[in-house]
Amino acid sequence: MTQFERGQLQRLRLHVLPTKRFKTYAISLFAGLTLDEATVTPVALIPFVLRRGTASTPETIAFREKLDDLYGAGFGFDVYKRGDSQIVQFRMDVINESFVSSDQSMLAASLQFLGDVLTDPLIDNNGFHAKYVDAEKTTLRKRLEAIVNDKIRYAAERCLEEMCANEPYRLHPLGKLDEIESITPSSLYKHYEEWLSNAALDLYVVGDTTLEEVTGLVQQAFHLKTGTPSAYSLPVVKHDVKEVKKVTDRMEVSQGKLNLGLRMGIGYDDDEYPAALMYNGILGGYPHSKLFLNVREKASLAYYAASRLDGHKGICTIQSGIEFANYERAVAIILEQLESMKQGKLSELELDQTKAMISNHLRELQDSAYEMIAYDFNSVLTGKQRSAEQLLEQVQAVTPADIVKVAQRVQLDTIYFLRDRKEA
């Protein structure tokens, strides 16, 4: 397959994948900084304010009209955690001009747009535009308050918060509610300046273009600070659990949300990572996995029962929605599955099925521009160079003994339950 071509402009790393496979240009900009209580909230607010207007297009309505004029270019941002970093990702998805009657380069126009958003914001009196800061503080506050609305996600985040109570990872990527009020247009602008000077910055473009073309366009469109790119720091994934933490929250819910947090002690850059992927896949990654079969199909306790591996933090989480009264039974069944993994009760069928599913996923991601970007970005985050093809080979080579070794390192850390308000 084609490879990303790499370049660099001041503090920005460039990654370009020339391909004619898609009808679009896919653009992603990642800006990452170590999660820190002091900066997490203002950094989360920055993209909200940046997407309101730029120096050249100060009015939000005109700013959005520009996107419509680019044939409804997709533009959005996200703030999330990877390892112990807080990452702000801007995304653009714009149609290749050959499909529409346009004489302008959609790629040039999109990079100009993104460059303006990131490096040429609307400034008044040495600060961001006050009206936008105020409005977006409200938006951020609403977003943080809305976490509770989705009970499945809320329970998953509460579980991680309890589990990582003494680590930066406890922080929500959107920051803390009580830190929002004191942010001012000028304090936020200072944070923005520091963020641009310190964050690791990576720009990805996938589409019918070249590194040369992108480099030229970015040079014109981005007012970059001088310097060299920053690297990401690796989180500590080794963690010794002294005692299993049990937490129950109560709220008006119809269904109990059960979440378990496991410490894997293995990170993306570790050689055991392919075996950890297999561990998660056999345990609960798929509808053929132990959790689905035993919690759902055999016991009829749940509609969903699955596990998810966060390789950047070395954590595996289990989630299921159950009747309140079935808490003990569900926990017992889940713990049995963890134990059977340790005992090496792994059938050849489970192994083959899981290898086939992981391999399929690794091959499929080549069909999506954003998935290719996300996969490649793992290497930037961890410094570990491992192509999808290499990971696929390593997964194929995992033995039952490798998985048991992983299972024996896995430590249950936290059992979290969200249930109704009635006392049992």
Next chain:
Amino acid sequence: MQTLNYPNVQETLYREILENGLEVIVLPKEGFNKTYATFSTKYGSVDNKFSVGDGAPVQVPDGIAHFLEHKMFEEPTGDIFAVFASQGASANAFTSFDRTVYLFSATEKINENLETLINFVQNPYFTDANVEKEKGIIEQEINMYRDNADWRVYFGLIDALYHEHPVHIDIAGTAESIGKITKETLYQCYETFYHPSNMLLFVVGGVKAEEVFELVRANQAAKKFKPQGEINRFFEKEPESVKIARKVSELPVSLPKCMLGFKEKRAGLTGEALLRHEVTTKLMLEALIGPSSKLYQQLYEQNLISDSFGHEFNSSPGYAFSVIGGDTPDPDELIGQIRTAVEQLLKTGIESAAFERAKRKKIGGYLRMLNSPEAIAGEFTKYRFRDNDMFDVLEYYERCTLEDVNQRLREHFDFEQLAVSIVKQPGA
């Protein structure tokens, strides 16, 4: 095998209707590793009263199409997910108002996976015990949705809009309605709606069209299907008015969720007229209340809406309604301001510039959708079951005029036809 070229989007489709009535469509995507296939029946949650040929009409329990979807995955040999997993395929299924779709995506063993998909959907296996066991699982699925505020406000709105049409019934049914489902009712629905003549197989990705057709032809030729009479679907007459003007539910939420729905008085459009109607309405809504509209900015600046605010339009021959809304601190103020703005626009009409931008946005969005095999298969099937061709949508967007959109604006926004659904904090 028929070849259909769509030069404006640089795609080619291959199509054939087999002897037993099954329609097969293949869209090869050069350079793609993945193949994505959907096997769909034109049978969804609304099809709860029907007859075949001259037979007597049958009424079945709510939620049965979805229940049937769950049960199809069980075969005498075990769970079909395991077979797909062994063949490296990721499989799934879903039930909507008017269709049930079984699907897989895979990068290898495509022939085996296609055979598995077709065979498991064409091989029902229901027993008293496996039907009972599924009830516990589906009850948990129903409970999961009950806790989901977005789902509650959305389905609350449809329930407020429709008196009789089964679109207002929960797709999964209720614990009570699924309690009535037996293996006999499942077989009856299966025999009716899973006949090949009511189904569509769509294959998109790194495949060669002729190979797919050979495989499917041979697979189907080896099976016997009794010819089937026409399926008749019965719907009670739906009054023009909305059922409930305002429906409020309580759940723990940080801000109220509020959705406005306008019910079209005149449903019953089919074919081209239905498609034109849908495209025009979607363009009108985008120009009126999309993120770059004056109204959106006005509401956002007053803190009445947030990024969750959006709009959509749903139409089929049996029902048609818009949905506008999101999180808001003050549902009544939001409704009032939307009403004032719409009434003002009814006098002046939508501006030409806003219309042109909305049009560009919709065309771009449509073309971007074509990058995704999943979206292509999904959209194609949805339109096909309504006797439309998804690849015509682009042309309809291009042909739509400002006059069309302004006429649609005047027809659609009748405040007598408005229902509102709100989910708010208990006691608030």
